[in-house]
Amino acid sequence: MKPGPLKARGPRPRIIARVPGLSYGDLDQHLGYVLRRAQLAAFEVFQRSTAGVDITPPRYTALTIVGANPGMSQSSLGAALGTARSGAMMLTDWLEARGLAERRRLNGDARAWGLHLTARGKALLARIRRRVLVDNAAFAARLAPSELVTLKKLLEKLTG
Amino acid sequence: MKPGPLKARGPRPRIIARVPGLSYGDLDQHLGYVLRRAQLAAFEVFQRSTAGVDITPPRYTALTIVGANPGMSQSSLGAALGTARSGAMMLTDWLEARGLAERRRLNGDARAWGLHLTARGKALLARIRRRVLVDNAAFAARLAPSELVTLKKLLEKLTG
DNA sequence: GCGTATTGTTATATAGCATTACAATCAGAG
DNA sequence: CTCTGATTGTAATGCTATATAACAATACGC
Numbered sequence A, B: 001m002k003p004g005p006l007k008a009r010g011p012r013p014r015i016i017a018r019v020p021g022l023s024y025g026d027l028d029q030h031l032g033y034v035l036r037r038a039q040l041a042a043f044e045v046f047q048r049s050t051a052g053v054d055i056t057p058p059r060y061t062a063l064t065i066v067g068a069n070p071g072m073s074q075s076s077l078g079a080a081l082g083t084a085r086s087g088a089m090m091l092t093d094w095l096e097a098r099g100l101a102e103r104r105r106l107n108g109d110a111r112a113w114g115l116h117l118t119a120r121g122k123a124l125l126a127r128i129r130r131r132v133l134v135d136n137a138a139f140a141a142r143l144a145p146s147e148l149v150t151l152k153k154l155l156e157k158l159t160g
Numbered sequence C: 001g002c003g004t005a006t007t008g009t010t011a012t013a014t015a016g017c018a019t020t021a022c023a024a025t026c027a028g029a030g
Numbered sequence D: 001c002t003c004t005g006a007t008t009g010t011a012a013t014g015c016t017a018t019a020t021a022a023c024a025a026t027a028c029g030c
Helices: A031-049 A057-068 A074-081 A085-097 A119-140 A145-159 B031-049 B057-068 B074-081 B085-097 B119-140 B145-159
Strands: A101-105 A113-117 B101-105 B113-117
Touching: A031 A057, A031 A119, A031 B031, A031 B057, A031 B119, A031 B145, A057 A074, A057 A085, A057 A113, A057 A119, A057 B031, A074 A085, A074 A113, A085 A101, A113 A119, A119 B031, A145 B031, A145 B145, B031 B057, B031 B119, B057 B074, B057 B085, B057 B113, B057 B119, B074 B085, B074 B113, B085 B101, B113 B119
Parallel strands: none
Antiparallel strands: A101 A113, B101 B113
16 A cells, blocks of 8 residues: 555544553553553544544444455354344444445345445445545554554464 | 442453454454454453453453552543543442442542542452453463563554 | 532433344255 | 254344433632
8 A cells, every 4th residue: 555645634543541640550561451542542543534424343344344255144244243143234234224235135045145235335445445544554653664564463463 | 329230241252253264355454453353352351350250341440540549539530441420430339339449538629539449449459450460461472472562562652 | 709610420312232032944864 | 855953134122331411519710
């Protein structure tokens, strides 16, 4: 991806600010705490990138995964998102109601639907994706490029 | 009026396992996505460490911070946790109902309460803390010690 | 003293899930 | 083939965490 103007839109993300003069004990020794703070910061960056577009991380993830796997089932989507089938169902309803995705009957299985992005869904994803990745890069620019590579590698090693 | 029992059961931990044979598109290029996966993994470890003890990360954080700052106000706690005052209020109610913390009048300000851990609160925190940190270390053991140091350093640099 | 800001509190609303139950369909044993 | 159990989508329900708004009491600045 082209680096481009790495200027984040809007003010800096409002990370959960540390309260001055307050002790946080040994929380920084807790990897989960540090991870959560970082994830919240990334979440705020995402929200800024998608301001005005009624999207959320799960919806964005669903768009991406359905786009990468045309014809996949709702159950499969739910598994990929780590949510119950009912969650994948609501997500799919939402996408379909906005004309971003559609259910098509599978010829092999009369129970399941095959999920597909519509042209509008693909267009929206492409448009949002660019903004998200650009702002993402701006956010990550607090680290040197090599540091970012290291960070992602360590996180993936940790997650397994 | 105090908010009753406040049920014990939390939601099932969302273990996001990768679905075999499914493409995840470019999600791994999204720092927020990778961070969220790692944070969920850490959350699951936390749940395992505190099984049987009706605790959550916010409650654990509140215990730690109140313990490190005796006499702090509820507003200050809310700010530290990044939640509204009403959130800090419910949290304090919960701690007080379990005899883990108590409100004491401040002599300087008749509006605010000063928060303090009780002996029971300190004991519970110490007991849980040991388990959490041990399991935390086991979780982080997927990384070499030097890698863990690097990871924390990069995360803190990212969060600012 | 007076207007404004802060603190705790309460009530209310909402989003995002899980849980459960159910009908239709599939898969496999025999 | 039939029977049994598993899977898929769906609908109904409930719960948890959080935000929001309103309010009284108190503090603070001019």
